[in-house]
Amino acid sequence: MDYTLLNDGKTRISGLSLGTWSYADVSLWGSCDRDSAVATLREAIERGINLIDTAERYGDGRAEQVVGEAIAGRRDKVILADKIYSSHLRHDDVIAACEASLRRMKTDYLDICQIHWPNPDIDPDETFDAFEELKVRGKIRMVSVCNYGLSCAETLRGRNVVLNQMPYSLIWRLAEEQLSPVLEEEHIPVWAYSPLAQGLLTGKFRTPEDVPMNRRANRMYDSKWGVGRHTDHGFEQDIFAFLDELRRLSGENGLSMSALAFGFLKSRKCVGSILTGCRSIAQLEANLDAYEASVPGDLLEKLDALSGTLKAKMGKNADLWENGVNKAGSEGRIF
Ligand SMILES: NC(=O)c1ccc[n+]([C@@H]2O[C@H](COP(=O)([O-])OP(=O)(O)OC[C@H]3O[C@@H](n4cnc5c(N)ncnc54)[C@H](OP(=O)(O)O)[C@@H]3O)[C@@H](O)[C@H]2O)c1
Numbered sequence: 001m002d003y004t005l006l007n008d009g010k011t012r013i014s015g016l017s018l019g020t021w022s023y024a025d026v027s028l029w030g031s032c033d034r035d036s037a038v039a040t041l042r043e044a045i046e047r048g049i050n051l052i053d054t055a056e057r058y059g060d061g062r063a064e065q066v067v068g069e070a071i072a073g074r075r076d077k078v079i080l081a082d083k084i085y086s087s088h089l090r091h092d093d094v095i096a097a098c099e100a101s102l103r104r105m106k107t108d109y110l111d112i113c114q115i116h117w118p119n120p121d122i123d124p125d126e127t128f129d130a131f132e133e134l135k136v137r138g139k140i141r142m143v144s145v146c147n148y149g150l151s152c153a154e155t156l157r158g159r160n161v162v163l164n165q166m167p168y169s170l171i172w173r174l175a176e177e178q179l180s181p182v183l184e185e186e187h188i189p190v191w192a193y194s195p196l197a198q199g200l201l202t203g204k205f206r207t208p209e210d211v212p213m214n215r216r217a218n219r220m221y222d223s224k225w226g227v228g229r230h231t232d233h234g235f236e237q238d239i240f241a242f243l244d245e246l247r248r249l250s251g252e253n254g255l256s257m258s259a260l261a262f263g264f265l266k267s268r269k270c271v272g273s274i275l276t277g278c279r280s281i282a283q284l285e286a287n288l289d290a291y292e293a294s295v296p297g298d299l300l301e302k303l304d305a306l307s308g309t310l311k312a313k314m315g316k317n318a319d320l321w322e323n324g325v326n327k328a329g330s331e332g333r334i335f
Contacts, residue, residue, distance in 0.1 A: 002049035004272045006162045007187040008142055011111070012081055012238040013163075015266065016272045016291045017031075017051035018044045018284075019193065021322050024059030027214045034066060035266050036280050043281050047288055053191075053275055055083035055107075055116055056097055061104045068105035080105070081163075083146060086119040094130035098139055101142040111239035112162060117147050124155045126134035144191075149318055152232055153180030163272060167320045168192035170201060170246070170261050170303060171220065171239055174309040174318035179270055189272025192265050194320070196276060200239065201261040202286075203247055208236045218320045230323045235314055242310045248308075253299055256290050263295030 003012035022029040054067045062067065064082070071078050082105075082180065087098040099111060113131060134140045146165035148156060153164070164183060166175040167191060175190065183190070196202055198215055206210050210223060217228035222241055243257075250257045256330040264275050278284040293305075319325060 002253065003050075004189065006272075008160070008162060011079060011162075013051040014049045014268075015273055016049055016262075016268070017191070018049050018274050019277045020052065020054040020063040020067055021058050022277045022279055026059050026105075028217060030214070031214065032062075032066070033148040034069075034283060035280070037066045038070045038286050040278050040281050041067065042074070044278070044284055045071075045074055047284070049076060051079045051081065051273055051275075053083075053193075055085070056088070056101050057083065057116060061100070063271065064104040066100055068107065071107065075107055079111040080107065080142065082110050083112055083114040083116035083327045086117040087117070089115065089119050089122045089127040091126050094127055095134065098134055099134045102139065109138060110140045110143045112144045114146055114163075114165065115148075118145070118152045118155075120152065124159075128159050143317040146191075146193075147319075148253075149178030150180050153178075153182045154186065156182055156186060158186075160182075161186065164189040164243050164289055165193050167194045167318065168265065168268075168271070169195045170198045170264050170307045171197040171242065171310065172211070172318075172320065173307055174315075174316065176311075177316050180317045183270070190268075190270045191273050191275055192268075192271050193275040194264055194277075195274045196238075196258060196261055198277075200243060201246070201257055201307050203257040204249070205241065205243075207240060207290045209323040219317070219323065220320070222305040232323050238310055238313050242306065245306055246303075249299070249302065253296075255293055255295060256286075256301075257292035258287060260289035260295060260299070260303055262287075262291045263293065264300065264307070264321075267295070267300050273291060 001017040007011055013159040023032045025032045029230035054063050082101050084094055084097045131143045142162045144163040145161055148164050168175040212229055219230050219232050224233050246257050265271050276287050278287055
């Protein structure tokens with residue numbers, strides 16, 4: 001496993017990291033096998049993955065409880081990143097949310113406390129003042145954000161933010177259009193979430209109908225399925241045509257589709273860690289193998305061109321879930 005130094009100058013995060021949304025027992029992911037989730041988290045830590053992402057929002061704390069069980073006795077091996085939801089960004093709510101999360105995970109501190117989604121109605125000074133208070137009290141070590149695109153990244157200047165989670169994969173490259181210069185100037189890497197496009201890039205789904213219904217909620221899929229919050233037509237035809245091409249390249253080069261997906265993200269300068277989800281040790285092992293595989297430069301160029309053509313058909317809205325117009329006048333909640 002390779003590690004990246006954060007801008008605090010001392011914390012090294014693993015290049016592959018593990019998310020826990022699918023451990024939340026929510027309809028999008030279906031039921032969670034808790035024993036398998038705990039075993040997967042523990043195996044990941046054993047195999048050198050030190051960065052774990054969770055959120056109060058995931059099943060109203062259920063994913064945090066799974067994390068708490070998994071990290072018991074191993075806390076010092078983990079960089080624990082939790083998220084506070086956008087409706088909890090007022091001073092007192094931040095403090096209360098953090099304390100409740102710590103209780104659920106049976107730990108004294110978070111390594112990284114993140115803003116799950118920006119909230120343009122709340123003065124960032126209020127939220128970051130609360131973070132400073134939590135730091136002084138030893139409850140959190142660092143702060144971080146998610147889904148901060150061009151319309152709001154300027155508010156991060158001078159706040160010692162360490163990472164910015166964005167949806168980023170071969171299929172969903174729209175984050176590239178939302179990389180504010182602030183990120184580079186403040187040395188804030190992208191923490192790329194949904195790197196396998198919620199399973200599509202493993203190659204296991206051949207048609208949109210193969211994808212579990214509740215997973216067809218995001219803007220990759222047509223709103224006709226009636227399970228998401230957006231009203232777009234989605235990009236299913238283009239995405240599945242792209243996946244066919246990717247499958248062909250995978251076969252020709254003896255590398256799994258996931259290896260190509262991770263290899264592409266590893267080659268992007270802006271990415272600090274790749275945040276995948278694994279339901280089982282078998283998926284974790286497959287993803288570790290895929291992460292460690294080496295993708296040659298000429299193949300990376302082909303992937304760039306092929307996925308670039310797909311990206312060009314998708315417009316500018318990097319928000320995976322919504323197509324409303326935000327306060328800054330651009331499409332999506334925040335991008
Ligand atoms: N900040 C945010 O707003 C935000 C938003 C979304 C996600 N996240 C974080 O990012 C994490 C990762 O996102 P993601 O879960 O969408 O990541 P992903 O890696 O794109 O998809 C993970 C899912 O794909 C399937 N999968 C993974 N590896 C596989 C394998 N080897 N073989 C077959 N299927 C496999 C599994 O689901 P099945 O087995 O059910 O198919 C797994 O749960 C989340 O857990 C969460 O922590 C953050």
